[in-house]
Amino acid sequence: MFEKVLVANRGEIAVRVMRACEELGVDTVAIYSEADKNAGHVRYADEAYNVGPARAADSYLDQEAIVDAAKKAGADAVHPGYGFLAENAEFAALVEETEGVTWVGPSSDSMEQMGEKTKARKVMQAADVPIVPGTTDPVEEVEEVHAFGEEYGYPIAIKAEGGGGGRGMKVVHEPDEAEDQLTSAKREGEAYFDNDSVYLERYLEAPRHIEVQVIADHHGNVRHLGERDCSLQRRHQKVIEEGPSPALAEDLAEEIRESARQGVAEADYYNAGTVEFLVEDGEFFFLEVNTRIQVEHTVTEEITGIDIVKWQLRVAAGEELGFAQDEVELDGHAMEFRINAENAADDFAPATGKLKTYDPPGGIGVRMDDALRQGDTIGGDYDSMIAKLVVWGEDRDTCIARSKRALAEYEIEGVTTIIPFHRLMLTDEAFVAGTHTTNYLDNELDRTRIEEAQEKWGPKATDDDEDDEEVTEREFTVEVNGKRFEVSLEERGGPTLPAGGGGGGGQSRGRRPSSGGSGGGGDDGGSSVSAEGEQVTAEMQGTILSVGVSEGDEVESGDILCVLEAMKMENDIVAEHGGTVTEVAIEEGQSVDMGDVLVVID
Template sequence: MGQVPRQQAERGPGVSGGSAGRLSKVLVANRGEIAVRIIRALAEHGIASVAVHSDADEKALHVRLADEAIALGGTASNENYLDIEKIVRAAKETGADAVHPGYGFLAENAAFARAVTDAGLVFIGPSGDAIEVMGEKVAARRVAAQADVPQVPGTTEPVTSADEIRAFGAEHGYPVAVKASFGGGGRGMRTVAGPHEADDALEAAQREAGAAFGNSEVYLERYLSAARHVEVQIFADTHGNVVWLGDRDCSVQRRHQKLVEESPAPGLPDDLRESMGEAAVRLATAVGYVGAGTVEYLVEDGRFYFLEMNTRIQVEHPVTEAVLGMDLIAEQLRVAAGEPLSVLTSGPAPRGHAIECRINAEDTAGGQFVPSPGPIHALQVPTRAGVRFDSGYSSGDEVAPYYDSMIGKLVVWGPDRDTAIRRTLAALDELVVDGVPTTIPAAKAVLAHPDFAGVAFTTRWLESAVEFRAAAEAPPDAVEEDSDQSSRDEVWVGGRRYVIPFFSPTAAVAAAEPPARRSRGSGTRRKAAGRPGAGGSGAVSSPMQGTVIAVNVVDGDTVSAGQVLFVVEAMKMENPVRSTVDGTVGEIGVAVGDVVTAGSRLAVVVPA
């Protein structure tokens, strides 16, 4: 590890009121927009910051903003942001007295929290014991039952075989959710529609959970197919105060990951809202919780059911800040410094309405949401009233393929929900991210939809009811390089079939080039030989740049249309690639661990 001193910002007297006076330097064990958010909050309250970074993030915005930076090395997250020993050593070497984990990575890792405190440092979050109980979803279900919090049918022990999934489905019905026991955010989650999907779903959920959270344990829940996803923000201090601070609706999701969130959750009866908040407080009190946390529920037919508790600051916390006029990161600093909460009464009345749109580097054409890393040529943020943009990037930065795809979060406040919707649509029109495809078109489609205005949505609404524009036609250079312009590649992603345009070999090579060789100006691309075969002929192509993490067939295997042949991981998302025809597999050109470009041919299936 190498230490890079940064110019120290002018320091004030500490967090307002001296509430974090005992914190003088904090290491931020994260990256991207949440690291930037924390570093800026620290500077505002007179606390020095230390950034950590991988080799790929050496010039990242959070590194540039921090007072000091420590290089952890490597590119894959298990070499840096998930390495407990390296991070604790960095905190000790730089003289930090506290560590803020942000969200994701090690934020809900009990061993990390304990390692930080064992090193004599303050962990800005709950205790390792609370994380262990509530972060381990099976144990959290047991606590929820003891605290009289309603929950959907689920297992109270981890599952290890597909037969257990089939038995659960036979008893409680399908669909069944297979979920990571030690994580959240949709990572390590698969939905099983019937017995035949159990084997693949279990293997995929375990693999993704292990990669994202360092633990492959999973459990089961009955999946409510017509529910809304509503969560309650809770906070607790070391003085025995536990409060709930409003709620958020997070139902607009794709692949179980949120796209649009809002606060307060619209259309909830006051008594239901209050019951959810009180249940969240009971749950937090039962485990002696300290710090920021979120209790997530599914709401269906006027009833709510415990889903999970996230023992960290939540991605969508800014919408709560917007309607309550609070700084939840500053509140975390207060609690970590041993001070009481600034708000001691649960359920403060929200002022107006706030909406957050996650702006990710993903191509939404045809509803695919394909991760699309690359350089950001220009980033221009609207400056209209009530608009905030939390980002880990600025113009000229690169979205690397090794981590998640989030560029930033557009947060918009209005005096009422209708105004917030109109203002968000206007801000989306003005937000410019040039260089990579983004989820801006998807966010526009959501907010302009009458179902969204009428609060007629569920967690499955986005993928089942919202229409997305088709993929663009092949660019002119593709026509020049291959006369077969009409051919198309067919792929299966996440269990759904898509028709995507022929990928120009020049674009594929450009996606594979290291950042230093890519053009940041004209967008010109180097030429390459060959092209992926067309889907109609049985060719199986990768829908995105990524890493092959599973090859399920060998040459000569007989397969059926829709069968999973490969799994490609890109930006922390697993993407099953399926055969489009019945036939025989041949010409497998990749192995586990290979990095492939968008449109690369993985194999050929000779039609039966």
Template sequence: MQGPVLVANRGEIAWRVLRACRERGLPTVAVYSEADRDAPWLAAADDAHLLGPAPAAESYLDTERLLAVARRAGAEAVHPGYGFLSESAEFARAVTEAGMVWIGPPAEAIEAMGDKLSARAAATTAECPVVPGTMEPTDDPEVVRAFAEQHGFPIAIKAAHGGGGRGLKVVRDPVGLEDALEGAQREAVAAFGRGEVYVERYLRRPRHVEIQVLADHHGHLVHLGERDCSTQRRHQKLIEEAPAPHLDPAVRDAMGTAALRVAREVGYTGAGTCEFLYEDGEFFFLEMNTRLQVEHPVTELVTGQDIVQWQLRIAAGEPLELTQSDVVLRGHAIEARVNAEHVAASFAPSPGRVTRWSPPGGPGVRVDAGVVTGWAIPRDYDSLMAKIVAYGADREEARRKLLAACEEALVEGVPTTLDFHRFALAHEDFIAGAVATVSVEHEWDLSPIAPAAPPEPSEGPARPSRTLTVEVGGRRLDVSVFDDRSTPSSSRRRATARSAVGGGPGEVTAPMQGTITKTSVAVGDPVHAGDVLVVLEAMKMENHVTAPRDGVVERVAVGPGDHVDLGAPLVTIAAEEAASASHA
């Protein structure tokens, strides 16, 4: 493999893969949507091509457009990164049928693991324990209800395809069962294009521990130890570390051996991750991610292995030069995901322009970023901006370094999870290594994390020169221009801090930009404080906008499919006495 590699992704992972290809002497081709026209990572590629409009379905998820660009650019291979089409067997098959190298596992392995139900079956065949659950997809509330009656609440309704916590709803009592089923299906369709779901017993306080696997085309497999990813919100990871704290060596060995059995069962090649839930000394297979993981840097730091380089080498047909005895974990590494989210507003996605980005540095600190100062984070994709990773001789040293790095990091223009990381890394549970997947949302008091302050207007020249892009025949070219746009005014910026209740009395407004996927009320409906009014999707996640008080719905200003901006009116709630008077 010596020809160009097309990187079918965006953001920090595109930048990471482009760098790895450059280190290997491979020419690269980047792709981008109209929302990413000025993306900073595109400059790291030898060539860049426009895919299409901002919606992922018309750009990063469009197989035909990606293949057309690959053929036009003369790409020899395709690296999918993570997310988007990285776990699409159809895309992997289309790439190989087009005569290009797929830098990932075979389509058959993706199919076996991409459907969580067939993955559970494969794990069972490989004698790997699985969480009790259904083995067939369903859209029938009665099937879900029957499972709950047999196993008890809480239960988890999960998308059969995809991962990252999308399409996963926890049901704690019968009341919300049907809404949870509908919500899981909507999220699954929006994120993965398929709405099948299944049901599992929900473990009450597990840890999320995963094993990194490498497998070549010559029958050699090794694992690179484990990562603990238990610090989560909405079933999506916030902090990851390697190795897992306080994990019994016998459990570690058993988990690693089980992961290799599963990988061998499905004929796996390349880099992949088996995820497990661990509780009370037992572990259960959760799923296998047939791609690179966001948190791969922590494993790289404690093993000294470059996982992306191994992906490239394995795809080129090279054998693994590692045996299991060669894999030795040294020191400790912890990663913090920096997302554009408003922590004090339930981690609401908060796209916008980054007016200042100053990453931390120092010995043992690694930053994998997808932003620069001036970059506007689109609302069309996920909220990940960067990953800050710290390495130390032991866990406490790594924790202290990461805490200092998060305190040093500076982001202006959008709220981020940095405040959460500063809080979490100093939390007694994290210091003790006693975090479970439910800790952040159900055990920790996050009230000390203050709401994000409105950013101040940035200083500097009023007319900076900029580099913009044009397309000629769909190919990206950079041109330097003199930009006369001024900095956004402080009044406009202050809108990012507005409450979900604004405008007139009783008017509930959008807490973020997004798309309405469901309205749960109609004019005249009585509502109570906390009732769901509308469901708003932003950055691939569903967000419930709830009633701030009791009353009667006086106006519904939006419907499914509507795109709304921050502060847009959604629903107006009249006080019950006012509503009664108006009808008198």
């Protein structure tokens, strides 16, 4: 087994991996950006290294900086978690080429073959696994989209090669949408996965989303660990996952499980992975392979009793899987609720804030995967998912009842989350019956019900506690060769001090993680303007992906002024009224804070 593992990620998944390492007697190394200097995964690790500023491209996606941190720390393995570089074959190869360091995941060759969707489609097609009609080569020009539409009809899904979780996926309903959606999908693929290659598929409008967890070792053993149902999605991003699927007959479920296992075996794949399928009208089609651990791996762990992350580490260390396929039993039912910092009543808009209260639920059958503590600040630099609530019951009805209880116990104040939405879904007729499909939230659910749930169960506005002004935290941080050391003092009644530089942190081994979610703001905000007119401001912290207007342009109500990315979601900033653009205060790539002026219209 390894002696020290660097976790190339942040937040709850980094803590999840570190917990597995600790149980195996393995030391851990965290990496962090300036925005995450006080983050929970940093506090949890045995040591931590700063890899750059808040912007993910300059820190968590900086391959050389991460490998350099592994060398400095003397780590003998790197675990990528999910997201960021977890499915980047180039990064896996860089780690593989680093002397004395092992990549915890499939080989870079397998990642390139299975992680890039068009290649995976070819592999699965060769293994007689049914695939959705689509392209098996990347698409570059809008004319190719038009030609595909003429052959297969609309809508069409444009998908990023390296994408996942709805990132880099755009749906084209009509030919005149093709150019904008192609550009957007390529842009998201480049921004989130460092790969702007995209492909096309026929878009199934009302399928179930079923995925099968697999794990394989270096000795030729391949196991599936049952399926998960991830059909409850908003904008192609999962919000509640469960297993087993409530919608599949056992014979169809077993056929899908075995197809996943066989496809992976034919691909000479090892370590953990997930094979995703779409199911519609009794037919199933291969969707993609995720060459990493999944957000929802917890569901499978709860119903099988198998610690997938530990087996990732064991397989990477050369161990043989310790169980046969017929020894994998699915016991009971489990659900995972993504606790996103979002306002579901406002079209799931990302939210930020400081956790005045953080009191997660407990009790039998309740698991919390988080990296949070009361007093943490949730910013907008990274993904909006800040925690995961996982609930197990001996059957689905028990699981739903227990989930209602756990969500009612979950107290969060200071930042808006989708807990009220989750509570609503557990009373929703379609979800409780298990008849929902992937388009249910976007196309069928009455939006007023979400607003009512938010009002009923959401946090009430309160004044800031007076105690906030009575306690001053003084942090003194030193970085030596990028490694973080910290001394923290708390003084009651003392004057506040300006925040120190250097991106601090520490090696404290407090088992309760300290700061989670997202870190502080970006670096280029605070724009000022001199022109007169109506000021269009940023409603959230984020990064400007594109600017669609220039000074002097005439715009009408509803015209897109710019595209703001916040928590991995693109948000079109539109003009509320027509007029003339008198000033553009931002540029592409710029970070902005909530309230910053973007455009002035007279």
